[in-house]
Amino acid sequence: MSTLGTAIDSLTAAMKCNILPNQEYLLQGSVLDQYVEVLLHRLRGLCDNVDSGPETFNDHELCYSLRINSANAPCILPLRVRRALDVTDAPFQLRYVGQPELGDKNRPTVVRSSIDMACSSTILEFLNELGCRLDFEYISRGYMFRKGRMKVTVSKIFKMNGMSNKPSEGVEAISQSYLVELSVQAPLGQDAIAEDMRIFAEQLRPLVQLEKIDYKRLGNMMS
């Protein structure tokens, strides 16, 4: 009788075959509130879930980081938890997102490493006790579309009013626009999908310009 391999064995095997979706291809943009209906209408036409209409979501996202402030090399591990406020029995989602790589001009999208997993609701306490610090949190409400492997979200970001136990009360929109994200989770090196994303983004112009956003440059502009 054959013996069982450990879970780690199968994980390393999966890594070797490169089937773990550990990369995220991402394009971002925004659209003003008054034009969002037009964009939604356009997306309804372009995306797969036509007859059921767009899927709405109302999520609470908490951004944690695990850090050591040693003198020579500070170590930071960012972790995010997302939970659905409208579907109470859905699992929580834990996510690690790495530094975005912009690449050169020929690369159509931002690529960042990403590990995404479902988990039980104990994750918040788990992270707190693990030594993580809650950096910030927000509410994201909006619509989700899909087109093949691509995911399109159109969402509005709300500031929380400091009440973690009642996350949907007293929220305040942070801007007069919606955040538009086009993303795909895929194993390493599937760059063909990035090209598909570029073509799809092209079809949403000029309503919304989906681009590679360079956060470092944004940071410099602010200061």
Next chain:
Amino acid sequence: MGVTILAQFPVENKTGPQIIEVLSKRICALGATPQGQFLVDCETFTSVPALGHQRTVHVLHNSEQPATVFALLETGTKTIPLVTDGLFDLLIMKMISFYQSKKHTKTESKGPRFEIGDFSVKLGTVNITSNFKGILVEVEYKPCVVPAMCWDLIMEFMQGFLGSSGPTAPPAFLQNRMQEIYSPIDTIQQYLEHFTIFRKSTGPTMVMRPQQP
């Protein structure tokens, strides 16, 4: 997923394979059919000193729930369970500068699995970094989800084939939650309880023989 009870079986001057064979014969004589193998493994990570007071994360897998990873965080005052999916192993690798694998603590319990009526029985050989430590017998009564309701029934079953070595009281971990709905993490907590005892002990009370085919 039904209520599961885990019990240690005394070694008494026998080798692991010998005991497994004796128990397998007994359970088959009662009408059980072999149903493959099972494996529960556990790896332990401790926080680096720079992260403040020491915390321990145990990461466990159970072949009964192959897509799930269980993590138990011990802070010294409490234990926080987390149920998540296979990619958590990848995340724990990313945490290498915060949590490091404790040397010589890789523990596993593996062996044959049997089905008999609505029961499933697993005879596990416990190894810590491939040193034989003891035998754990797991019995699951699948139709029932509340431990208090079926404890007597499971105890009768276990005494039926383990004889006087069968348990006479519910495992310590379950005693406070006999009325709760049982879930897979409860099995994991029982395994961790036993693994911790095995890690503290200095091996089975017997001469070491070459183990494990």
Next chain:
Amino acid sequence: MDRDIEQLNSALNSVKILRSNVRRVFESVSNGLRADHGEEIKENRYILELQELLTTVNNNLRDVENSVANLTPPPGAFNLGNTTYLSQETTQDRQQLYGQLVNSYKWTDKIREYSALAGNILASNSFNKTYKTFGTTKRRKTQTSNHNVPPEIIENLITSIDRLFSDVTITASRPFVPNPVIQVALGRVLRAVIAFKGLMIEWVVVKALSEGSDVWTESRYKVFRKVTENCHAAMCHFHSPLMPDLAVRSFMHWFHSYITLFSAPCKRCSKHLHSNLPPTWRDLRSLEPYHEECK
């Protein structure tokens, strides 16, 4: 035209056969090695079985290709009626029609389907079936004693049972109004799906709480299959055509005694287990637990 339809039918048929055989392949693959592959050369046997299935699929695929090749494409464009003008419309607020069109199409489709079902059921339960022929003296009795009772009466019965036991939760669904299907959760022990025909219990299935709630698949656990069997026996025992609501009540009383299914030892042998099953029988009068073999 007839020939076309015949060919289309045979093509659809071969597609159906192909799908069912492909399904069998996946089933076999997902089941993996089974006990009936024997002990010794089971891998080989399994591979042989898989090969056989795949060959059938191959043959079916060839059939599909042949029958599709025989089809003639319909000449000309389809007539879509007024909907063709939709494509001429460019203003956006008018185009919102699309979603509504899809919805209304679905609605009409569903109405057609349901009305066909309802038609069938009504036809087989026609009101003429009442016992008019019995003569005038017995007319009063017919009110309470058969399967053509107003839904309110059944409704009342179900709510009264629901109130009777605190640890029983009942959820009802009525696919076809006079014949409700109720799910009875007995504490955290088990769940029964009970189908009524009027005021009579037509069918009972007992399952674990975690299992699905359809009436047709039996439980995967031996203990619940045994309890289901015993429920059928009790259902027949309590059946009384003249006082159907009493029959249902007594059945529910008896059924409620399964709340101790896992915790009560057998009255005769005072053991919990006999051939790895708890006492699955409850005495019809005293409600005491017995093993199948001890009763």
